[in-house]
Amino acid sequence: MGSKFPPVDMPIDAKVKTRLTEQDILADPLLNKGTAFTEEERAELGLHGLLPPNVMxxxxxxxxxxxxxxxxxxxxxxxxxxxxxxxxxxxxxxxxxxxxxxxxxxxxxxxxxxxxxxxxxxxxxxxxxxxxxxxxxxxxxxxxxxxxxxxxxxxxxxxxxxxxxxxxxxxxxxxxxxxxxxxxxxxxxxxxxxxxxxxxxxxxxxxxxxxxxxxxxxxxxxxxxxxxxxxxxxxxxxxxxxxxxxxxxxxxxxxxxxxxxxxxxxxxLCTFNDDVQGTAAVASGTLLAAINVTGVPVTEQRVVILGGGSAGCGIASLIQNIMVEAGLSAEEAASRFYVVGRAGLMIEGKTDLAKLEPFQRRYVQKATAIEGWDKENDQPSMMDVIKNAKPTVLIGVSGQAGSFTEAMVREMAKHVARPVIFPLSNPTANSEARPADLMAWTEGRVIIGTGSPFPPIERNGRAFKVDQTNNSYIFPGVGAAALALKIPRITDRLFMAAAKSLAELSPARADAEANLLPPVCKLRDVARAVAIGVGKQAIADGQIAPISDAEMAAKIDAKMWEPVYPHVFLAK
Structure with a gap:
């Protein structure tokens, strides 16, 4: 939360002046360097004896x-x-x-x-x-x-x-x-x-x-x-x-x-909800990357979402916007989403609309959509939806561990060559399915993204790292762009740009056998690319004045702090 007492200069530059006492310097997490204080600093700041002698x-x-x-x-x-x-x-x-x-x-x-x-x-x-x-x-x-x-x-x-x-x-x-x-x-x-x-x-x-x-x-x-x-x-x-x-x-x-x-x-003000928009962007970006593997256009996706809360409907909203941009009408795009809550599919005549939030009502299926369905109950269950809608994508944000059952996954895999399944609930214990099970139930054809990290799975006889569809691929870059470029509002269009920027970084673009997402060790590079994509969209939308790509990159790079120690000295 910052220093106990604010230093004279912000500790962002290579040199920092302070009026703090010896003990306060060591107690300040932004100024403390521990054994890395140099001999010069120790002498000036009165730290000799308070630290072991070896400078590290x-x-x-x-x-x-x-x-x-x-x-x-x-x-x-x-x-x-x-x-x-x-x-x-x-x-x-x-x-x-x-x-x-x-x-x-x-x-x-x-x-x-x-x-x-x-x-x-x-x-x-x-x-x-x-x-x-x-x-x-x-x-x-x-x-x-x-x-x-x-x-x-x-x-x-x-x-x-x-x-x-x-x-x-x-x-x-x-x-x-x-x-x-x-x-x-x-x-x-x-x-x-x-x-x-x-x-x-x-x-x-x-x-x-x-x-x-x-x-x-x-x-x-x-x-x-x-x-x-x-x-x-x-x-x-x-x-x-x-x-x-x-x-x-x-x-x-x-x-x-x-x-x-x-x-x-x-x-x-400049604000967003990461559970609604960040989750939507990373799920959308990962789906766009998966399309490089499946070959099924975004306009032909059929998406089942287990969990009808703000996260699930946020994902549906952003993917719907991408579908509309690709040529579908808003109504056509919305009809391709099947949102399943505790009581089953959100459907006209069975779901109490008065109990739904406005963002949920957009994804209530019309009663005509299930005419002729083979189903066990008047309000279709998750299995009923999978049998009849034959989804290409299955997304879980329910928080219910194991809710993607073997029977559901095998049913989905009957109708889709490369089923895309994202069990996104966190933490790991709440995941809708385990990647190793999904691989077994689909004979290795599944494309997986998880919310939490899982151990590598075996694919084609060798270990394969599971893509962690984590919001950390999105929000750091969105935030960096907003601050570096002084973007006044964070809109859904900016999150669509972030999703597309992430998809463009997918290793699967060049190799269908590769991962959908860049490795976690590249998250700083991902944030930079996402920030640039968001910045370009902000210019296109008229939120900020046009600048060159080089100037934009320079502003974003200048905002990215590296964890290195400054030289600390006393203010006179």
Missing amino acids: TLEEQVSRRMEALRGLPTDFDRYVMLRELQDSNETLYYAVITQHIEEMLPVIYTPTVGAGCQRFSHIYRKPRGLFLSYPHKGLIRKILANPRFDNIEAIVVTDGERILGLGDQGAGGMGIPIGKMALYTACGGLHPATTLPITLDVGTDNQELLADPLYIGWRHARIRGAEYDEFIDEFVSAVKERWPHVLLQWEDFAKNNASRLLEKYRDT
């Missing part, structure tokens, strides 16, 4: 940390160690995760961050980010006015109600904004001093948390209705007033709030 390089420190991390028994232990490192030495923390992003991504984010949220109160050590609690309503402007937040450019905010597939985690949901901000820096290059994770603590309905004597949040049932909306409005108004050009990302709000809040505020 950043690379040596990274090696030591990696040795310690790899020696721990579980990823959760590694998660805790990395969080403590982040709170003591941010440059070293980001050097570790950027140099070893493929190894560290499952630790700092999905799936391990889920356990981090569930046990957040028990591993809490130091303040990071802001907890804006409902009892402090009326004080938000005063809290945000603190000078330590003067340099903030990007915010990720949650209310903790729908954390991954784990449900209400209350104040423990802070693990998600902390993790997403870390990925903004590691992948998108945002300087950590400019990022701020925020949790809006409006209570929790999780009885286990309320009964936990160590729970750190506000012990109260969730505030809802007008009180909730007034609190959110105070927050957004205060943010806009404090930082008129800030990037605000909504994260893990429940479906009845996620799309509603996005629609309410999307034209108020």
